[in-house]
Amino acid sequence: MSSFETANVYDNSSHTYELRQSTCKDEVQSKHRVLSFFAGCGGLDLGFIGGVRFKDEVLPEQPFHIVSAYDFEPRAVDTYRMNIGHHAEVKDLSEAEPEHLPEADVLIGGFPCQDFSISGPRVGLDSERGNLYMAMVNYMRYHRPKVVVAENVPHLAKIDGGSVMKTILFDLESAGYRFEMWPLFAPDYGVPQNRSRLFLIGVRDDIVGHPVMPVPTHKEKHRSIDWAIEDLERIDDETVPNQSQYFKAAVAKDRGRRRSQGDETCMPGVPSYTIRANSRSRIQFHYKLPRRLTVRECARLQTFPDGFVFPFSTTANMKQIGNAVPPLLANHVAKSIADFMENLL
Numbered sequence: 001m002s003s004f005e006t007a008n009v010y011d012n013s014s015h016t017y018e019l020r021q022s023t024c025k026d027e028v029q030s031k032h033r034v035l036s037f038f039a040g041c042g043g044l045d046l047g048f049i050g051g052v053r054f055k056d057e058v059l060p061e062q063p064f065h066i067v068s069a070y071d072f073e074p075r076a077v078d079t080y081r082m083n084i085g086h087h088a089e090v091k092d093l094s095e096a097e098p099e100h101l102p103e104a105d106v107l108i109g110g111f112p113c114q115d116f117s118i119s120g121p122r123v124g125l126d127s128e129r130g131n132l133y134m135a136m137v138n139y140m141r142y143h144r145p146k147v148v149v150a151e152n153v154p155h156l157a158k159i160d161g162g163s164v165m166k167t168i169l170f171d172l173e174s175a176g177y178r179f180e181m182w183p184l185f186a187p188d189y190g191v192p193q194n195r196s197r198l199f200l201i202g203v204r205d206d207i208v209g210h211p212v213m214p215v216p217t218h219k220e221k222h223r224s225i226d227w228a229i230e231d232l233e234r235i236d237d238e239t240v241p242n243q244s245q246y247f248k249a250a251v252a253k254d255r256g257r258r259r260s261q262g263d264e265t266c267m268p269g270v271p272s273y274t275i276r277a278n279s280r281s282r283i284q285f286h287y288k289l290p291r292r293l294t295v296r297e298c299a300r301l302q303t304f305p306d307g308f309v310f311p312f313s314t315t316a317n318m319k320q321i322g323n324a325v326p327p328l329l330a331n332h333v334a335k336s337i338a339d340f341m342e343n344l345l
């Protein structure tokens with residue numbers, strides 16, 4: 001276990017964003033230990049750490065220390081390590097043995113959702129990917145973290161008339177936990193993008209009470225796509241990282257036949273379409289400019305700080321961004337968990 005925490009921190013004076021290593025051991029030890037499964041590039045984790053800037057606000061720092069984060073996609077781990085910290089490692093969680101993983105107070109993980117997603121091939125629980133939540137269950141049985149945060153798409157609750165969700169909840173609760181479902185609509189929490197996510201919040205059986213679903217902060221005042229990216233309209237180079245990166249096809253290949261998902265033009269004044277991981281070069285068109293959205297614009301719509309750099313091809317970067325939980329939404333969830341844990345003995 002590392003005694004020190006690393007975090008990518010925005011420096012207000014230099015307007016840069018850099019990896020800092022805290023040398024304050026006491027501060028790290030006073031935080032709740034978190035283990036992150038299926039961490040991707042780290043959207044959920046960044047929200048749990050907090051203390052980073054998104055546009056004019058700084059996400060509140062949360063009392064969590066991420067001990068280790070795992071993903072089996074090396075490029076996602078590279079992005080995580082470059083931007084958040086060196087506690088991320090490449091690991092296939094379908095083969096992980098809990099006894100070889102560190103203990104933690106909180107387990108977080110957006111278990112792979114493609115097989116459940118409305119935009120992915122719906123294979124459900126039969127596939128190996130569909131079963132990966134069992135890696136979380138195995139960890140819970142062995143290490144008994146106090147709180148568990150599992151995340152997926154809301155559609156999960158509807159597959160096969162709800163029977164897939166029922167099985168997943170049964171398996172999670174059989175590990176000795178009580179779960180509640182939080183369906184959260186990201187624009188209600190200040191995210192300038194239409195994105196819904198389902199959080200499954202579990203508390204160990206011997207612990208009284210449950211975290212409270214975060215109260216929406218932007219319910220009647222959703223932030224729009226132009227609020228989020230208007231200042232990037234005149235920038236077409238890398239003075240803002242990833243702003244020159246976009247899918248160049250100006251016109252969709254199947255235009256004239258059927259306008260399919262991803263070929264729409266965004267509307268100003270409202271939140272953007274959902275930023276998808278499986279975009280196959282189809283990221284929606286800018287509301288004003290004759291091109292698709294850039295990697296940076298998509299990162300903004302997901303509430304990543306501008307200094308969070310995606311170092312790969314447009315396709316690989318868009319996949320990592322589209323897979324992520326918006327850090328701002330994750331920060332609201334983390335705050336609710338932190339408030340609950342503050343009162344535990």
Ligand SMILES: C[S@@+](CC[C@H](N)C(=O)[O-])C[C@H]1O[C@@H](n2cnc3c(N)ncnc32)[C@H](O)[C@@H]1O
Binds near residue numbers: 043132
């Ligand atoms: C929905 S994404 C999670 C995104 C992340 N929560 C975030 O906010 O950035 C699911 C992740 O699970 C990873 N994954 C899929 N199968 C895996 C496995 N067998 N072991 C480890 N990671 C896996 C994928 O590479 C992907 O990054």
